[in-house]
Amino acid sequence: MAWLGVVSGACGDGERAEAVAASSGEKDSRADVQAAMRALKRVRVLATHEDRVPAFIQGDFGQASRAGKALSLQEAHEGVQEVLREVAPVFRLSPEELSLRRISWDDQGHQYLRYGQRLNGREVVGAELLLFLDAEGKAYAVHSSARGGSRALAAAQPSLAEEAAVVAARRATGARRMDARSGGLVYVRGEDGQLVLAYAVRVTGVKDGLPVDDRVYVNAMTGDIALRDARVHTALSRAVYSANNGYQLPGTLKRAEGGAATQDAHVDMNYEQLGKTYQCYQENFGRDSHDGEGAPLKSTVHYSEDGNGYVNAYWNGSQMVYGDGDGEMSTELGKDLDVTVHELTHAVTEADSNLIYSNEPGALNEGWSDIFSAYCESWTRGWATDADVWLIGEDVWTPATPGDALRYMGNPTQDGSSKDYYPERYRGSADYGGVHSNSGIANLAFKLLATGGAHPRGKTSVQVAGIGVQKAGKLFYEANANCMTASSNFAAAKLCTEQKAEQFYPEDKGAVTDAWAAVGVSGVVEPPPEVVVLSNGIPVSGVATAEGTSRVYKLTVPPGQASLSFVTSGGSGDLDLYVKRGAAGDMGSYDCKSEGPSTAEECVIAEPAAGDWYVTVFAYSSFTGVTVTGRYSNFQGGTHVLLNGVSSVAYGGAARTWTCWTLQVPDSVPRVVFSQTGGARTSGDADLYIQYQEQPTTHRYLCKSSNKGNHDACTLPRPVGGLYLACSFSYSAYTNVTMKGTY
Structure with missing residues (x-):
């Protein structure tokens, strides 16, 4: 997760890990999902997974019995038990598989409960269910990358020895000064969407001058690498250390919060950049440090692996680390606000969505760090949108080349490696699946949303209406904090930013959709169906x-x-x-x-x-x-209104005429019965016709009964809630008939 994008590594031999969950004998049936959906009220599916299980739903899912910031995790979880029992089956889950990890709130008072998943007692890596509650505690949306496994998976046992998994993980990283230890068995969902049983191996060491701290997930059946997730991310209580041109961290403390300037330019400038980054997040989003809870901002400058100028910077999970550069590729990296914001935003992401640093989630992780580098620079300059805002690292990168930058958000391919169009994204195993090159797709989407415009290379013809850096940043921040999950891909990022636009700036939702469409994330346009x-x-x-x-x-x-x-x-x-x-x-x-x-x-x-x-x-x-x-x-109802279980007044009619009554039937009743009954002095012959929301005809009806005389009945099982018309049509003139509807 290097700031410069120089980390690379092979993830196995490139073959997809065998999916334990795949079983030709298992029929893919959605009957359970359909039944769970039918049990919900006013539900709308916004996205589905590749196995057709919903990923994001909106609707009316009930009320939390407890709400408020004073609740413990356990109390908050108990308060939504009824909601979970309703919504979890939509994702083929049970509440017992879900454990509440964290609760967050936005500035509208909405509450977000982030659940992790365990299957057969084991963690499912990256699987999360996010429950959305409004300010009154009503559950209105669920975003879930968690979903149920298969019977074949439940019965699977590892065929690979744990020691062999450790060897495979070590080989995959290629680091030196290495240590590798297994953390046991977990489940991992691969790029093909299938769950596999895997060993979780932590590998630490050094590669290409950058520390390695990877979670390598080794398929427990085949030995292939199922997933590789880096924890070293290349990037108010401040502490700036010096590594003294070495690699021991954190090094010697040089300047703590409130301390006097040291006359070491790298130390003092980095101290100032840490303060600006803190203020950017605090003043715009009310965030107290990278974890939202006032964590100290720890930084080490003058870092080097070999005593020479180190051309990189990174976040290692607890602090930022900066090299002094070599004077040609870069100067001191800790002096640039872009670099500092980038590294601290990795920490923000780790505390919020915790995007896995691999493939599409990893590209979003990198993209969000660049995006908030631009956001905070724009903020420090009165929400400026000139060209410099969209250059990343321009203050320290290649000092002898004016106008040069590490990345170019307004034209990502200008750096020679970044991608700017989703269908052309990098799909190999290098650089953890292209986390740096593919970040350009999100970078360009944000830039277009902020300033307006079209794709710089004309890959699409979409014209985006700009909404400004401040509003665009609010949507991307909220999407990361309160919508995306650890395994979110570009489609999920699009959906989450759209959802946040619907919540905060409804008038700008179309611009969000257009910004993603401009970089190809709206999906391949299919020819319209016949x-x-x-x-x-x-x-x-x-x-x-x-x-x-x-x-x-x-x-x-x-x-x-x-x-x-x-x-x-x-x-x-x-x-x-x-x-x-x-x-x-x-x-x-x-x-x-x-x-x-x-x-x-x-x-x-x-x-x-x-x-x-x-x-x-x-x-x-x-x-x-x-x-x-x-x-x-256009039938709007009539003057003859039935009450549940109450017979109407007696009536009659001439031959070939209609007399209709209306009954309002609520949702979720098991049946409704309409009956037409002739009294003691009834005469003639009327037939009964029932229709929904409109007057029936002799050819169009839900139910009819045409017995001889005036005694007829119709039963509708499981009726849709709404207005029903019960009508008598006279086969011959009739008298002394009553109508009744009972549900």
Whole structure:
């Protein structure tokens, strides 16, 4: 995690670790996830994992029974037990697998409970569940990289000896003065999304002049390297030490908080830069030091491995370390505010999201450190946005080359190695999976969000509307502190910054989306699906498609409609329904969904906005012979209102006429029964028709009963909450009939 990006190392032979969880005999069924989703109220899926288990959900998940900053971790955990019992199954988890690690708050009073996961009694590395509570203690969102394992994984036993794992870890780091020790078995989720059983080995030493402190996770079945996570990050109570051109840390204390200047320029300038960094975080985010709890800011300058000028700086988990440079590549690194903020932001990230320093999470870790280097420089200069703000390390890097910098946030590829477009990101094993080169993607997204503009190399045509450094920094800070998890990737970073924009600056959410889209993080743009246009109330029959594919339909809804419904019925197979206004929806984005175990699905939207509504019919398994119907209605109810379980007044009607009553049915009732009954002096023949949100017709209804005479009944199991119409249609003139609805 070197400041200069000079660390490299091979992670095994490049082959993907074998996934213990993979089992050809295990059927991938979402029935449990669907059932858990149906039990929640007004839930919306914002993102899913590659195994189709939700990753981020929003909705109304209940109320914490206890809230407040005075609560202990145990008390806070007890206060959300009912919430966890509701939401954990969505991620194939149980509350017993989750342990509360930390609680944080934002300046709106929202509370964030960060849980770790244990599976079969072992830690799942990087797996976290973050529960969002508003200022009143209502649970409104969950972001979870944690999710349940498989039966095959539960039964897995290591086939590799622990000693062999230690040897493999030592070989992977290639360090000298090395020490390697195993911490036992854990679970790790690889780049392919599969959990593996692994030995956690800590390796310390030195490589290329930089200290090594890596957690190397060795697949317990194959001996391959499943993950390598560095803990040496290259970067108010201050303490500045001198290593006296050696490598013993922390060295000799030269200047403590409040102490007089020492006349050592590197010591004194670094002392000042530490103070500016502290003030930047404290005044803008109310943060007391890197851990938020007033930890001392410890720093060592004049560091060297071999007595020569050391061209690097790093955060080692407890302090910052700076070399004096060699006068050609760099001057003293501790004199530059960019370098100091960068290193301390590694510490901030470690205390908050704790992004794993490998692959995409590692690139975000590096990117956030550069981003807040620019943020704090802009802040010290009255929120300036000139070119110097977006140059990283320009004050100490290559002093003989004017305008040169270590990294260029406004044009990342200018340094010759950084990436600025997500589809072109580095995907190899060097540099912990490209943590430095791929950081340019996040750097450019932030710069465009702050200043506005387009991709410097024209990789996309997106024009971003700038919102300023101050607001952009607030969103990126909150995303790191109170949304991202240890294993967050670029897609999660996009989602979290969007979520924070929705919370703090709703008017700027579109700019956040555009900033990520400009660097290719919005995903590869697929050609629009073929769309079949529906006519109101006219069914389309004979619909069929193969497993994993979709059919998309569109219904244009005019203004002033009271209800909109999409219904599938008939045929065979299993389909899911996703309805969205303005664009085709899917499992990760919809306004309404229906995910039952058959082809009978229904989505109903009350008071729909005018415009184009799309319904995506997704084949969970192949289906054939299905009918799709979309219908809107401007029926607003009527004067005849039923009360639950109470019969209406007696009424009658002429032949071929309708008399309708309305009943408001609440959510989650097991059934509703409508009955039409003839009294002692009844005459004629009326039939019973039931419809949801609109008046039925003799061809369009949810249920009908057409017995001879005036005694009819309809039962609707598990009804959707809302307004139902119970109507008598006279086959012949009738008298003395009453209507009743009971739920």
